[in-house]
Amino acid sequence: MYLVIGAGLAGLSAALTLQEAGHAVTVIDGADRAGGRISTDVIDGFILDRGFQLINLNYPEVKRLGLSTELDFRIAPRTVGVCSGNKRVVIGDPRQAPLSAFSSKIGTLREKLSFLKYLATKPAANEDVQNHLLRCGTGGLYDKVLKPFLQGVFLTDPSQVSAVVGRELIGSFISGKSGIPAKGVGVFSETLAKRVIDLRLNTQVEEVRGNRILTNQGEIVATKIILATDLTTAAQLLNADQVSPLIRSTTWYHVAVDAPSDSSELILDADHRGPVVNSLVISNLSKNYAPAGQNLISSTTVTHASESEVRRHLALMWGSSTENWRLIAKYEINSALPLFAPGKTKATSSKFSDVIYLAGDYLSAPSQNGALASGRLAALELMLDEGL
Numbered sequence: 001m002y003l004v005i006g007a008g009l010a011g012l013s014a015a016l017t018l019q020e021a022g023h024a025v026t027v028i029d030g031a032d033r034a035g036g037r038i039s040t041d042v043i044d045g046f047i048l049d050r051g052f053q054l055i056n057l058n059y060p061e062v063k064r065l066g067l068s069t070e071l072d073f074r075i076a077p078r079t080v081g082v083c084s085g086n087k088r089v090v091i092g093d094p095r096q097a098p099l100s101a102f103s104s105k106i107g108t109l110r111e112k113l114s115f116l117k118y119l120a121t122k123p124a125a126n127e128d129v130q131n132h133l134l135r136c137g138t139g140g141l142y143d144k145v146l147k148p149f150l151q152g153v154f155l156t157d158p159s160q161v162s163a164v165v166g167r168e169l170i171g172s173f174i175s176g177k178s179g180i181p182a183k184g185v186g187v188f189s190e191t192l193a194k195r196v197i198d199l200r201l202n203t204q205v206e207e208v209r210g211n212r213i214l215t216n217q218g219e220i221v222a223t224k225i226i227l228a229t230d231l232t233t234a235a236q237l238l239n240a241d242q243v244s245p246l247i248r249s250t251t252w253y254h255v256a257v258d259a260p261s262d263s264s265e266l267i268l269d270a271d272h273r274g275p276v277v278n279s280l281v282i283s284n285l286s287k288n289y290a291p292a293g294q295n296l297i298s299s300t301t302v303t304h305a306s307e308s309e310v311r312r313h314l315a316l317m318w319g320s321s322t323e324n325w326r327l328i329a330k331y332e333i334n335s336a337l338p339l340f341a342p343g344k345t346k347a348t349s350s351k352f353s354d355v356i357y358l359a360g361d362y363l364s365a366p367s368q369n370g371a372l373a374s375g376r377l378a379a380l381e382l383m384l385d386e387g388l
């Protein structure tokens, strides 16, 4: 029996790869639902993703799964609003139109051309994202637009992230088609999970002893195991060292009767006046996110911040009072993303022992694509070893 532990994107991708090759596989997960970090709650008629994230339909692994028609997908605008002082300029999405649509107020023409140079330049092995972008001459454009935008992508300062991994992610945003399923990002993982024939939830693994798995539901004996939990759990279960630190982030959900904007653009603060890295009226992207007559605003912070600091910063960014906004939920995610520090590379093999293979974003890239790819590769390696 092949066993996959963890029904996040990595585990689901591993299971579907085995299943599609004609092999029976059981997936277990400790949680009451599949999806891991891609999950959604519905509270009082509001759709609350457990951490703001956009799904990129153009990721190669997402395309391979052919899910798009099942998601009732809402594509996010290809522009962002950049606030500076009491003005907000709408600029072409740096992911989509790095040259043509930038306002002259944000970065000089030379800096915009430098961003194109960046896209064509290979990063050095131990370089970080910030150094790579500045070395290419992005200067003020980096500080005002790219830095705040990328903080929301990496959930940390770009100077902490490997330029190699950063270049790959930035490239995928440029060619991307990002958005959300109309009823929350959880629909993405639920749709994938429905394809798995044998999925057992509420089954928490407590110990792994070779091919014997001790769970809260009893013992399972497997021929081969793909361990697709988050990094910390994998390290604990295998008595191994944790290979990379984890990044935390917080998503704040406020409700407003009057929306601060009609648009569903992400807004950024070029002046870095507070803890919020990005904010959007997510109910403008999908009306389902809030009951009629109400608006849901999703904002992300990556450093410790109080609600009053967040509210004050949001007032500056949106240029409107936030006094009557109501905080309805706050999701603090301690292990949001694995940090790919400069020099850290993708794992070349998923094999941990003769029985155990590893999968998870921490092995490949801190993204949906990274998680899905790691699961598929673990399953392929397992099948190769089995001569299947």
Ligand SMILES: Cc1cc2nc3c(=O)[nH]c(=O)nc-3n(C[C@H](O)[C@H](O)[C@H](O)COP(=O)(O)OP(=O)(O)OC[C@H]3O[C@@H](n4cnc5c(N)ncnc54)[C@H](O)[C@@H]3O)c2cc1C
Pocket: 005, 006, 007, 008, 009, 010, 011, 028, 029, 030, 031, 034, 035, 036, 037, 038, 050, 051, 052, 053, 054, 055, 056, 203, 204, 205, 206, 228, 229, 230, 233, 249, 333, 335, 336, 337, 359, 360, 361, 362, 365, 366, 367, 368, 369, 370, 371
């Ligand atoms: C706030 C936030 C924003 C993000 N934004 C983006 C974005 O915009 N674009 C992008 O591409 N990526 C984004 N990501 C990253 C992406 O969501 C993750 O890389 C991906 O979901 C990780 O999948 P995974 O399968 O590797 O891990 P996980 O989703 O963590 O799955 C691990 C699974 O293992 C289970 N498990 C753990 N321990 C046990 C145990 N002992 N027994 C049984 N089961 C166990 C868990 O319940 C979970 O289901 C974001 C992530 C977060 C948190």
